[in-house]
Amino acid sequence: MAVSMTGFGEATLETASLSVRVEIRSLNNRFLKVHVSLPEGYTAYIPQVEQLIRQRLRRGTVYVYVYLKRVSEPPRYRIHEGVLEAYKYQLESLRARFGFSEPVRLDMLLSLPGVIEPVDPAEAEGLLEWPVLEGVISSALEQLDRSRRQEGAAMAASLRELCRQGLEVLSRIEAQAPQTVTSYRQRFEERFRSLLATANLQPAEVDILREVAAFADRVDIGEEIVRLRGHFTRFLTILDSPDTSGRQLDFLAQEMHREATTIGAKAADEVIAHCVVEMKTIIERIRELVQNLE
Structure with missing residues (x-):
């Protein structure tokens, strides 16, 4: 949670x-x-x-x-009941022994030494x-x-929605990736044939394929897409676990940003470039939220 x-x-x-x-x-x-x-x-x-x-x-x-x-x-004085009782016992004994008629009064007992004493201010303050x-x-x-927990639940709902948006953008990138190579081949073949035509040379299909293959290797983002999707999946798993870790989610958000940056650098395609900007905006929002999770 x-x-x-x-x-x-x-x-x-x-x-x-x-x-x-x-x-x-x-x-x-x-x-x-x-x-x-x-x-x-x-x-x-x-x-x-x-x-x-x-x-x-x-x-x-x-x-x-x-x-x-x-x-x-707080009390300013304390009565020592034990001392009071001892005085009373002794006075009652003396009264009975010597036949005094006057009773032992409370005011008499309270005036005796040690029965009442002031309370130390520091001690009086220690009531809590x-x-x-x-x-x-x-x-x-x-x-x-x-x-x-209430705020965390609201943030988790926002994070799930952001992950859904991120995965949707990633699907668009994945769908556009093959078109990048196709578009490049068309542009390259047109330029290549045009240049050879000016020199009265015939283009070799193998040369075109070699160049397109090299380009496809440079712009291949298949591994990055797989890793980024895996990060989103792992992120949602941790988010829904009983012991959610904000540190782990923050680390995954950093990895997401790294993969998105690599995709943007490798994919020479305008559509993918726009998708990467959208993806980074989503990931940045994710990072802002997870940095507030315990």
């Missing part, structure tokens, strides 16, 4: 204290390059984000943006755990994958 390198995906997660939004954009690139933008305090997650992207994508320039918004303020962020990024990647 053809997959485009261009796409967009986003995902959002709301928690009691945070709103997390992830945007992922991908553009064309021969290789895979990942750019990650995380909020201040979360840059330690960059290697994990890059690894997650590389597990899912093979080519393209990928931009990952993570936006963090706090729904509520990696498993949570990983889940949001994975959801955005799924949407990115859907958009890339």
